[in-house]
Amino acid sequence: MTRHIRHAAAFCALLLLALLANAARVQVVQAGSYNDNPANRRPDIARYRQPRGNILIGDRPVTGSRDTGGRLRHERTYPEGPLYAPVTGYSSQRYGTTLLEHTEDGVLSGTDPLLTPLPLFTDVTRARNPGGDVVTTLNQAAQQAAYQGLGGRKGAVAAIEPATGRILALVSAPSYDPSELSGNGPATARAWARLTGDPDKPMLNRAVRQTYPPGSTFKVVTAAAALDAGVVRDVDAPTGSPAPYTLPGTRTRLANEAEGCEDAPLRVAFQWSCNTVFAKLGVDVGVDDMVSTAQAFGFNDPDLRIPFSVARSTFDTSVDRAQLALSSIGQYNTRATPLQMAMVAAAVANGGQLRTPYLVERRLRANGATVSTAGSRPARQVMRPATAARLRQLMRDVVREGTGTNAAIRGATVGGKTGTAQHGLGNAGTPYAWFVSWAQSHTALQAEVAVAVVVEDASGNRGEITGGGMAAPIARAVMEAVLNS
Amino acid sequence: MTKVGTPLAAPDAPAPTARLPRRRGVELALILVALLLSVYGYCAVGIARSGTLPPGAAGYGAGLGVLALLAHLAVRLRAPYADPLLLPIGVLLNGLGLVLIYRLDLETPEDRAAPTQLVWSTLGVGLFIVVVAALRDHRILQRYAYVCVVGALALLTMPIFFPAVNGARIWIRIAGFSIQPGEFAKVLLAVFFAAYLAANRNALAYTGRTVWRFTRLQLPTGRVLGPILAIWLLSVGVLVLERDLGTSLLFFGLFVILLYVATGRTGWIAVGLLLAVLGAVAVGRLEPHVHSRVEDWLHPFATIEAGQGPNQLAQSLFAFAAGGILGTGLGLGHSVLIGFATKSDFILATAGEELGLAGLSAIFLLYGLLVERGYRAGLDLRDPFGRLLAVGLASIWALQVFVIAGGVTGLIPLTGMAMPFLAQGGSSVVTNWAIVALLIRVSHSARRQYDGQAVL
Numbered sequence: 001m002t003r004h005i006r007h008a009a010a011f012c013a014l015l016l017l018a019l020l021a022n023a024a025r026v027q028v029v030q031a032g033s034y035n036d037n038p039a040n041r042r043p044d045i046a047r048y049r050q051p052r053g054n055i056l057i058g059d060r061p062v063t064g065s066r067d068t069g070g071r072l073r074h075e076r077t078y079p080e081g082p083l084y085a086p087v088t089g090y091s092s093q094r095y096g097t098t099l100l101e102h103t104e105d106g107v108l109s110g111t112d113p114l115l116t117p118l119p120l121f122t123d124v125t126r127a128r129n130p131g132g133d134v135v136t137t138l139n140q141a142a143q144q145a146a147y148q149g150l151g152g153r154k155g156a157v158a159a160i161e162p163a164t165g166r167i168l169a170l171v172s173a174p175s176y177d178p179s180e181l182s183g184n185g186p187a188t189a190r191a192w193a194r195l196t197g198d199p200d201k202p203m204l205n206r207a208v209r210q211t212y213p214p215g216s217t218f219k220v221v222t223a224a225a226a227l228d229a230g231v232v233r234d235v236d237a238p239t240g241s242p243a244p245y246t247l248p249g250t251r252t253r254l255a256n257e258a259e260g261c262e263d264a265p266l267r268v269a270f271q272w273s274c275n276t277v278f279a280k281l282g283v284d285v286g287v288d289d290m291v292s293t294a295q296a297f298g299f300n301d302p303d304l305r306i307p308f309s310v311a312r313s314t315f316d317t318s319v320d321r322a323q324l325a326l327s328s329i330g331q332y333n334t335r336a337t338p339l340q341m342a343m344v345a346a347a348v349a350n351g352g353q354l355r356t357p358y359l360v361e362r363r364l365r366a367n368g369a370t371v372s373t374a375g376s377r378p379a380r381q382v383m384r385p386a387t388a389a390r391l392r393q394l395m396r397d398v399v400r401e402g403t404g405t406n407a408a409i410r411g412a413t414v415g416g417k418t419g420t421a422q423h424g425l426g427n428a429g430t431p432y433a434w435f436v437s438w439a440q441s442h443t444a445l446q447a448e449v450a451v452a453v454v455v456e457d458a459s460g461n462r463g464e465i466t467g468g469g470m471a472a473p474i475a476r477a478v479m480e481a482v483l484n485s
Numbered sequence: 486m487t488k489v490g491t492p493l494a495a496p497d498a499p500a501p502t503a504r505l506p507r508r509r510g511v512e513l514a515l516i517l518v519a520l521l522l523s524v525y526g527y528c529a530v531g532i533a534r535s536g537t538l539p540p541g542a543a544g545y546g547a548g549l550g551v552l553a554l555l556a557h558l559a560v561r562l563r564a565p566y567a568d569p570l571l572l573p574i575g576v577l578l579n580g581l582g583l584v585l586i587y588r589l590d591l592e593t594p595e596d597r598a599a600p601t602q603l604v605w606s607t608l609g610v611g612l613f614i615v616v617v618a619a620l621r622d623h624r625i626l627q628r629y630a631y632v633c634v635v636g637a638l639a640l641l642t643m644p645i646f647f648p649a650v651n652g653a654r655i656w657i658r659i660a661g662f663s664i665q666p667g668e669f670a671k672v673l674l675a676v677f678f679a680a681y682l683a684a685n686r687n688a689l690a691y692t693g694r695t696v697w698r699f700t701r702l703q704l705p706t707g708r709v710l711g712p713i714l715a716i717w718l719l720s721v722g723v724l725v726l727e728r729d730l731g732t733s734l735l736f737f738g739l740f741v742i743l744l745y746v747a748t749g750r751t752g753w754i755a756v757g758l759l760l761a762v763l764g765a766v767a768v769g770r771l772e773p774h775v776h777s778r779v780e781d782w783l784h785p786f787a788t789i790e791a792g793q794g795p796n797q798l799a800q801s802l803f804a805f806a807a808g809g810i811l812g813t814g815l816g817l818g819h820s821v822l823i824g825f826a827t828k829s830d831f832i833l834a835t836a837g838e839e840l841g842l843a844g845l846s847a848i849f850l851l852y853g854l855l856v857e858r859g860y861r862a863g864l865d866l867r868d869p870f871g872r873l874l875a876v877g878l879a880s881i882w883a884l885q886v887f888v889i890a891g892g893v894t895g896l897i898p899l900t901g902m903a904m905p906f907l908a909q910g911g912s913s914v915v916t917n918w919a920i921v922a923l924l925i926r927v928s929h930s931a932r933r934q935y936d937g938q939a940v941l
Binding site: 001002005006007008009011012015016020022023024026027028034035039041042124 | 746747799802806807808809813822842845856857860863864869872876879883886891895896
């Protein structure tokens, strides 16, 4: 009997071993895949257990957190949701994160290893760092001025500090309140369905994710190319361009809205936005130089991150001469985001040097200690400094006595360029009103702000939808806000 | 561990004078360690959840301490040679179970189970003291074999006359307490099996016909096999009617192990396996809910893929995985996501998540040690009934732990059953304390016989 008791004991030992081996399988070997199973709610519970860090302007938070007491405990709040939505994006328990909430999620949710003072210790104790804060480069007054300026009309504003690339304002209208998407209940689902189904696309970030035909504002780029390539040596010399201008190789005749464009010198043509002159200049410069100048400004770059990605602005590289003529006045396949056009103005204002734009100034631990700063951004010489100086003069003239007088600010030098972009089949769509500009107060050493405004509102009278009429006042309000702060 | 060596090793020596150490001091020290661990766990939950010591920590520790010390006194007075590990392990597992249930109560404030469980634990320890004090010799039980089996069958049949709870007819409700009579029936059946097999083991072992000439496989005769098979079939039939498959699996395993130990015939294993296969096929065919358990076991994430969210087994696996090696710490896991039966059948998931593989392995090893002490007592005894009883009682624990722990960790199909001492369930706690008491008695007899005067 003793022998058989031992056999039975050995059987029990076998059962014990099977349990131990299986426990190791579940808790160690398979643990990773179980933990990552999308149906496992633990990561979400841990994520929302603590309040999320905030997105700040200076030291003022534009986001908040609400303790719901539920299983997913803390929910995001946005006290001024629609105003900052194109910067913050949303942080939803149901629909994930976008924009800064997405790219800065590691810091905000506390998982970023940068936040951990003692990495190994934290691994063992499984403690989660409190969420850190993200300080943006935004200028609150400029952001508000831009939002109020658009006043709910469809459009967008982007403003940059030319010397650094700091983004001062990023506004898209119509906007939405990301607070509505924070939770995971049926109300959130309804808000999502409503916002995504809205024909006005309130969740589209028009400032960085939408491209528009830049129209006449693109003439800044064409002028820079013509001056840099030596096609134009004297801005006051006649350019020998006919009006109307027959597109090379076609019978299509290009006309002007303004008078006196025939054989106009560059200064006059820029001031009154002569299509014929710039179309011919583009053709004279040639595809290669036009493309390289446009790309130096940032066109055709799919990789721009601010830190969220910016839609690619385009300048077609394989065009015939007629298409090149149209491309050079911001038509055909030329398209730009408002941020891209702000970069164009910024490069001119900054002596031909373009700083990559960015939105995040600093990242902080919950206790306020800085864990990383933006540092100095890479700069790129877009055009010769002499070219930039002449372009500044041309843009100043536009505001002083050309199409952009609505943007003039007392006590500051302002340069700008208007644009009215045709689009749609046979140019049937309501044109977009553009204005790009920069401003430097008389006491400052360098330009303090560069802005691009686009208004795509259909409600206006067709004759009034011009860059100078609709977009320039908004640009002026934004520039004044920056100069005054 | 066996103290066989002292008297047997030196036949030429003068009459043995060395007294066998009784080890009651060791037992007391281990009980104190078990109490400290339990109170520590209780405090850890409070600190993790609210940052302060839980209000009842002292009372909880004192209550558990008084119970454990009374049990220890009973052993010291009435069973001084008893194995010193059995009682401390029982106290530790019971204490840990109370901590886990208390911890889960925090997630369900409207449904508190820990106070009730403490009352049942008190009753269990009370029964332990009664058995240790009143049962002078375990061999007395042999006389009551048929009383036991009648009692067991009565207990098993009783719930059929009460309404089903959660689809299983295994509970009866009296005065707000729900009792699971099948739990008590386990012990009675083990006593009956041990007594019957001890009386008939020669007949069972040496008669019968050889099936294959060149092997030792030999089937028993129908005359001896008859009664025991009938009782087994009856109990399993009752259980299938009550839809409690875990217990029916347990009875079957217990039956096969005891038959094998009593007779040493591999033929019994063959018969057992054959019956198991037949039973499994039949039950699988007739019972749709068994079939679905097997499907769940094979594809634990099928409901997720079907878009219905994770089922209980998937949630249980998630909980174990979340624990990893060191666990999240008591009070910091989310095993409550399992939903229904978190405190009873799935209590181990909470241990796995919050104590990790380290804590879970420790718990398994504690059960292993408990079973080993039972088998050790069986090996040390001389009388066949005592040996079979010890082996049977220890095997109940081994099988029960394997069936439920294997079920919730995805090793075998899940069948509802209580984790001994840990899980919420009054009948189970009382029964387990009764088993400890019986093993204490048996081990006392086993070791006393070597203390000079009793044997040789």
